[in-house]
Each structure stands twice: as structure tokens, then as C-alpha cells.
Amino acid sequence: MTRPQVVIVGGGVAGTQAARVLARRVRGGAEIALVNPAGVTVHPELLPQVVTGVLGPDEVGVPLLLPGVRVVAGTVTHIDAEAQRVLYDGGVLSYDRLIVAAGSVSEVAPVSTISAHSVGFHTVGQALRMREHITRQLALAARATDSFDRAARCTFVVLGAGYAGTAAVTAGQSLARSIAHRDPRLDEREIRWILAEPAERLLPDMRHRLSRTTARMLRARGVEVRTQTSLSQVTSGGLRLTDGEFVATRTIVWSFGVRPDPLVTNLGLAAEQGRIRVDDHLAVPGRPEIHACGDIAAVPDPARPGRLAPMSGQHALHQGRLAGGNVAASLGYGSCRPYEHRAHDSVAGLIRT
Numbered sequence: 001m002t003r004p005q006v007v008i009v010g011g012g013v014a015g016t017q018a019a020r021v022l023a024r025r026v027r028g029g030a031e032i033a034l035v036n037p038a039g040v041t042v043h044p045e046l047l048p049q050v051v052t053g054v055l056g057p058d059e060v061g062v063p064l065l066l067p068g069v070r071v072v073a074g075t076v077t078h079i080d081a082e083a084q085r086v087l088y089d090g091g092v093l094s095y096d097r098l099i100v101a102a103g104s105v106s107e108v109a110p111v112s113t114i115s116a117h118s119v120g121f122h123t124v125g126q127a128l129r130m131r132e133h134i135t136r137q138l139a140l141a142a143r144a145t146d147s148f149d150r151a152a153r154c155t156f157v158v159l160g161a162g163y164a165g166t167a168a169v170t171a172g173q174s175l176a177r178s179i180a181h182r183d184p185r186l187d188e189r190e191i192r193w194i195l196a197e198p199a200e201r202l203l204p205d206m207r208h209r210l211s212r213t214t215a216r217m218l219r220a221r222g223v224e225v226r227t228q229t230s231l232s233q234v235t236s237g238g239l240r241l242t243d244g245e246f247v248a249t250r251t252i253v254w255s256f257g258v259r260p261d262p263l264v265t266n267l268g269l270a271a272e273q274g275r276i277r278v279d280d281h282l283a284v285p286g287r288p289e290i291h292a293c294g295d296i297a298a299v300p301d302p303a304r305p306g307r308l309a310p311m312s313g314q315h316a317l318h319q320g321r322l323a324g325g326n327v328a329a330s331l332g333y334g335s336c337r338p339y340e341h342r343a344h345d346s347v348a349g350l351i352r353t
């Protein structure tokens, strides 16, 4: 008898949890393939340590060793929901059940002048680039003879205070401080970090208490936190914020939001805020054979009726487990449950940089 085929797209937090739970439940009763660009999974919460140099780029990847799961190295380029096939850069996989867990990517800076100055903060490559950029700016500042140029190179602006922005400001500031301690030509007090967020509070999708604590901790570290403040204009010498201040800088860390993986746009499935719409059992309405979880999925938040669960590691973990369990249930193993997790979010970057 042929076993049902389950394909999981994405081997991040949600995808690996889904694979683990599913494999444990079905105990060989299904063929499970997990497609991920590499045989390792990177936890974005560890990127701050790449910026500070605590971890090397090769140390943030955890090998995808999942008993009962075939890991396929590849990037999915298209999902044909009618034919129940997944196309990836190494071939085609047919499925009876599909779990989409391809995560999110950084929003792209909309203006080319911004792109020229800016670094994102979502991948290992971007974390390394940020480390190199800060190191270079401070080296140039130490040698600068012009005081305006020196001040601009010592000023770092992070736009957007979601998880990536708060992690970027914390890690960047730690790195800048350690460089200043080692270089007698630099004074830590002249290095400015500004975190600007258009919403009324930092981490606007998270609980108020987490926002308040994060803002307090960042201010105590000397970060200039500006809420209800966005970008007004970029010039070659710096930027103007919507509160009117012109900031001379050579660095903009662009983390104004994340968006679901671009895969969503080609799926032909209903989307909400760019994420795949699912019901409270994480199944796609009208397509019970497809589940989605993690950042890519628009999951109703049980703690905040009418709103979507925020993109967070905690939600991804619990949704991944539930998707794995519910897909197993749809194959006759165990029972199906709704999403009930009430997250107690935390900001890993504040604790461990």
C-alpha cells in the first residue's frame, strides 16, 4: 500500500516543529518530505550574536536532523494547488497533504537612496554586513579630521522597532561599544543609536508590558527611542525624521516591518495582510489538504479576537506543532485541535547579546 505523502515547505521554527510532531504521530505511516534551501535551519533570534561576533556565521545554523523526515535541499518556486504538486529548484514533489511554513522576509527599502545607505536585518548575510558596516564606520570615524563627518559616522539609525529592529539596535550598540573600548581614538559617549518607530510604542504587535519593558531597557542603555516617528526624507548626508530632526548619519538599518515569504503571492490562495488565510485549525479554507503556520500564515489570535497572531518565534513554534498534529489527525492519527496558544513573548536579543 502506498503511504500518503506530506510535503512541508520551510524548515524554520514552524516547519521543523510540524515535521517533528507529524513524524512522531504517524510513526512511518506517511512519507514526509521537508523542503528547505539548506540542510540547516537558522534561528533569527541568534542573528544579534553574529553582529556582536559571539557566534560565527556557521554557528547559527542547526542541522535539520529529523527522524522519519526526508530533508530535501531546495527552494520552492511554485505550488500547484490544483495538481497537488510542489515545484522546487531540484524537481517536483506530489503531495496528499501540504504544510506551508516558509516564514517571512524583510520589507525592502522603497527608495534607492535609502538602499544605498541601508542594511536589513533578517538573514545571516545581512547580520554579517551590519557587523562589517558598523566596524568600518567607526574605523573611519576614528580617523576623521572633520567633526561633522566623525559625528555622522558615529550615528546609527534603526527604522522600525519590531523584533528585528530592537534586536538590531541592541546588537549594534553592543558591538559599537566594544569597538570604542578597544580604540582609544573613540569615545563611547559620542556614539548615538536612534530607534524610530511610527507606532505609539515599540514592538507594536506584542503585549504592552513587553513594549514598555523593552523601551525602558533600551533607554537605560542610552538608545534614543522615538515612537510615533518615521522617516521623512533621505539625503546623501543623512535623514530627516517626521519629528523634524535632521540626523547626519551614514547608517540606516531598515527594519520597517517584515512581510511573508514572496511564495504567498504565487499561490492563488486567499491572503490577509499578505499572509495565507487559515482557519483556527490552521487549514486553508476550501483546501483542507493545505495547512499553513508561522509568519507566513494569517492565524486568528485567540488572545486578541479579530486580530492575527503576530509574527513571533513563540507563535511559530506552537502553530508548527499544531499543524503537524492536525495533519496527522487528517490522516487518521489522533484528533484535530484549534489554535489556543496565548503567547508570553520575549525579546531574545535584549537578553543574550
Ligand SMILES: Cc1cc2nc3c(=O)[nH]c(=O)nc-3n(C[C@H](O)[C@H](O)[C@H](O)COP(=O)(O)OP(=O)(O)OC[C@H]3O[C@@H](n4cnc5c(N)ncnc54)[C@H](O)[C@@H]3O)c2cc1C
Binding pocket: 009, 010, 011, 012, 013, 014, 015, 035, 036, 037, 041, 042, 043, 044, 045, 047, 048, 074, 075, 076, 077, 101, 102, 103, 104, 121, 122, 163, 164, 167, 168, 261, 263, 293, 294, 295, 296, 311, 312, 313, 314, 315, 316, 345, 346, 347, 348, 349
Ligand atoms: C533579527 C530577528 C530577531 C528576532 N527575535 C525574536 C525574539 O526575540 N522573539 C521572538 O519570539 N521572535 C523573534 N523574531 C521573530 C521570529 O524569528 C520569527 O517569527 C520566526 O522565526 C518565524 O518562524 P517561521 O518558521 O514562520 O519562519 P522562519 O523561522 O523564518 O523559517 C522559514 C524557513 O522557510 C525557508 N524558506 C523560505 N522560503 C522558502 C522556499 N521558497 N522554499 C523552501 N524553503 C523556504 C527559510 O529558509 C526558513 O528556513 C526575530 C526575527 C528576527 C528577524
